[in-house]
Amino acid sequence: MSASPSPETGRAVLRALLRERSLLGPLRVLAKHLGRLFQIPLPSFHPYVVFGPEAARKVLVTERHKLLWRNPDPVADLLRRGVLVVDGEEHDRYRILMEPALHPARLSDYTQMMIEKTDRVTAQWRDGQVVDMLVEGRKIALLIILQALFRRDAWDDLPHIWHPILKAIEFISPGPWILWRTIPRPGYKRPLRELDQYLYSMIAERRQQMQRAGRQPFPLLSGASSSGDLPSDMLQHLIDAGLDDDTIRDQMLTMLIAGHDTSTALLAWTFALLGQHPDVFSRLVNEVQNVEKSPLLDQVIKEALRLHPPIHIANRCVVEPITFEQGTVPAGERLFFSIYLTHRDPAIWDDPDAFHPERFAQGRKVPPMSFVPFGGGPRACIGSAFGQAEARIVIAHLLRQFHFEPIQPYRIRPHMGATLEPRPGVYMRVRRRNKPQ
Template identity: 30%
Template sequence: MPTQYTSATAPGALPLLGHAPAFLHRPLAFVAGLPAHGDLVRLRLGPLDAYVACHPELVRRLLTEDRTYDKGGIVLDKAREVFGDGLATCPAAAHRRQRRMLQPAFHRDRLPGYAALMAEEIAGTTATWRDGDVVDVPAAMYRLTTAVTARCLFAAHERAGSLPVHASMDTIARGVGRRVMLPLPGTDRVPTPENRRFRRARQDLQEITRRLIADYRAAGTDHHDLLSMLLSARDEDGQGLSDAEIHDQVVTFLLAGTEATAATLAWAWTLLATHPAIRDRLHSELDTVLDGRPAHHEDLPALPLTARVVAETLRLYPPSWILSRTVAADAELGGHRVPAGATILYSPYLLHRRADVFTCPDRFDPDRWLTTARPVPGTYAPFGLGARRCIGDAFGTTEAVLAIATIAARWTVVPTPGRRIRPARSASLSPRPFTATLTRRAR
């Protein structure tokens, strides 16, 4: 007998505001509680109506039937203001061409080369650390992933890892987060100091990328980095990407790669600090394999626990915790009609904490991945699913494993006592406030 999926409207809507106050002030708890009301739950966010797909099978359909459920909606539309029509945000009509053109840049044969650049930047960034240093962990991880991403994009630039993009990207990422969490029309056009900083940072980043694209075109050399691949990419008709298209892809890679991996690394340190038995096992693995040296691509097969720590961190705290799709034409989802133009939200955070999918879902247990190597589609989606699955998933997880291995082989990250670490209310999950003391390990 086919599964009967339930549909409901979330209770607690306020006049005019709907569910927006609950969504703004306690977003994770609010979203995680929606499955109790139905498999497809209707929300009202101010004047906007939206649906939330809470059941894994409905999410699988939402993400794999991409011509019916296209990229768009209140979350993606806000992100598109920054990313333009890059691979992560472009509509289905443009996606197939872009994906085919960009896929060679992320072929598995190129990963060892990128990993070598990652290892150099991770080692270089952490070389200045000193025993007893007190650091803002999310900021430190953001600086590290910015250096790595910029180096892999612009390897020809003699100081790619220190390009002045960190401040701009941090401001833009926070601005996108505010716009997603306050999806009311017109709020991003009010000339507040935050909006002015956002627009200025976006202009600065655009100028940097335009200048780099022009320099690369003038040189005409393949530097075996991501920007060279973008410049040489051709579609089936032999046409390349325009400068505007390359700019959108560069911004997508810079922001998506930096923000997501930095958040994952920051959460990994909080989880390891509060689970000393797992941290001790991780240290044992790293002492055996690395003996204090930086990790490299060839070490990855010998670091299975480190990889499971990354997978479990992504389950508990997926960086893109809520995303949206727009309905291209009248459709049915789980036996319920959804009209054309409607926004449907889905939350990897919600999916990853369903007790009917993951045993003790709130527990940090990297060993669960010893028996859950291939999750049922729709139950684990930190990188999406189907044709729109993140093209840089292997890139990001490789960077995270190398960073955790290199840092934990030499350092213990000890959170400042007495401070409660909470997820920032933003488009991506990051632990704040989170300061910690770096303690050099004695092996």
Template identity: 45%
Template sequence: MKTPQRGWMRNSAMSTYAKIPTPSGRLALKALQTIVRTRSPLPALEVFHGELGKVFRANLPSFKPIMTAGAEWARWLLVEARESFLWKAPKDPIARLLRDGLLVADGETHDVMRRLMNPALHRSALTGYVEAMWRATDRIADQWQPDQTYDMLTEVRKIALLIVMETLFSVDFMPQIERYWSAILHMLRYISPGIWIFWADVPRPNYRRALRRIDEYLHQIIRLRRQNLAQTGGQPNDLLGILVSAEGVSDDMVRDQMLTMIIAGHDTSTGLLSWAMYLIGAHPEAACRIRDEVDAVLGDSPPTMEHLAHLKYLDRFIDETLRLYPPAHLGSRIAAQDLTHDGYLIRKGERVTYSIYVTHRMAEYWRNPAEFEPDRFLEKPVPYSFLPFGGGPRNCIGAAFAQVEAKVILARLAQRFTFTLLQHDVHMHMAVTLEPRPGVFMRVKRR
């Protein structure tokens, strides 16, 4: 047996390892009752961690990951031991779909692609995207009829799709959005939690047509861009241009990165923005503070990067939304070798997760953790207790993009509309990201 690495052992003299706790039948029943009451598995994780501590092993058929929570475990996984874990679990649907996409790639493939893609997503590039962001918001919002009801989960998804396609690929997706809407939703369901967790090779033929349609569309965009650059000799001015102009980057590799950015660049934003709209409706005092701040800073002008720096309360509101409802609520890694940490042995090949959701709601780090209090972010959180975009060297490459995008969209909507939440009874649904279900139904009124 390979000797476990001892660099992260708290006691190098240990010759035995503590058994990772597993839930008892009584605790499992308590968790099940919580799931029934809240209509979501996430509060059940709080039940498990509340009784078992910051690490336990799930005991489900064919699925027995090590589940962790808390800043210390997150720091270990994301920073201290990061080289000893793999991101890609080859049989997971997201790995099958994205192949060598940045989100799941390991080693040199990841490092090379991240260096190549970083300029298009660096904070210095974002100023050039702000106008496209508020114009996309207007294009969808202009379709809203006064005093009518709309599901903001659907509406902000449309906005996020237009933005990612326009800013990163210079594609006007508005004429295509209806044509590909169903295929996009099928693709997201394909990688959402499901029976595949327990049966990795479960046949899923219903998704093939949708995935093929998305692939054909992306390859068409790639071909047209290559032709355009060849004919004009122009310089790449967006992420797609950078990718197709890079030496040795195949069409398949470009496709993998495009699909990664479409999923990561629109679905996480959809989760954040839909929960933000829910909280705006559920907390009228917060909506008033946002509106007053936007009016004072923007007046009648569209948002600019200079304006965004002065929207301090909106910043805190977005952070509190991300704390309560982190779109990426769980991180998952595969141990590349035997490891030890905190007195526990982790075997090569075992899945280790860290719960961003639970960490964001731990009383150890947050005062009144279940309460909506944006002003808590007047103080800086404990390191690695706030992880909406991951942490360490492999934090989300689009973190700055997502934060600017959310501020632009919410500021523009606050500038133009007031919203009334019609259905307060929503629950957390674990899709690709954390979504409010059955939706965020709001009556829209122009200001």
């Protein structure tokens, strides 16, 4: 592995930090100077960062047994026994319970609902109004995930859960706690409690509904299935498996956060990039009006995921030394596999920082394990098919219904929250289309 950064690299890191006001710039500089494995040179926090196809294969697939997903951090504090943060058999058990609701074969059940939720949000838009697609995208994504997984029509809930959800996201976003793990963090207790109350009341309501229907929870794996007028959604699967309320809350919160914050970021980045590339924007608008399944829309979504992967790192704890071409990371260390740096590696991608959706055109080959916005291996994103279908359906529907005009160019920068978010927002002037163009 390369030696620690030279003074010249240090200066380049500082310049990138000041220019971009985000850690992504410094990460790109370190990658350029030090290669595909390096250590972040902070005083009390020095995780290893690794990227590229070899690292993706080892971290996500072939040598994942040398790593733990679970880290003592605010994500684990919030999600407790959530499928995203536990390891081993416990993880596999929860994952099996949650897969049916997100199985690709079920996606067509959700199409109409996704369109209706989008309409519900856009019904409030006035002609000529400037909207922030980061905010509007979040409303749409929240309504969709709550309906799909817990059969909850959450329109009336939005005003109450909006703030608690944003606080939960802020709680798990990188911050000073990285350097000082036990730093006091006032202001979270109440909103997090409100979010818990919301989830626990949904569980209680469903249990009451089951009681009224004369049905007891039973282990799903015994072969029985949901019946009667009870929904066969994810919440029902979790109850039927005999999980207690706390564990069900952990899975629900995991799905609520992981399943909407990512989609929100993807939706917002796609609009941000379209706003910055009017030629692609008008070709896309034209295509979605005229064809049912637009190939260009798929390419644009993939290119947005490549340039701004909502989950930009996979965070691991090394339990057995793991060796890459550039060196070995010892046990006990924190390891970040950088999806972001993999997606911008000049050894893989031509003109890596440029928006070229056609790189994903049919017939063009992307090298294996080079495009990994949903991770890979057995712990790849459980919602990847759902999330991609959602993006396609919602964006196509929005473009068919509305004319979007980006407001005066302003700087949009990636913010490292729980996901990579376009800040300060994605502002667009909207006008309803009267008839198809």
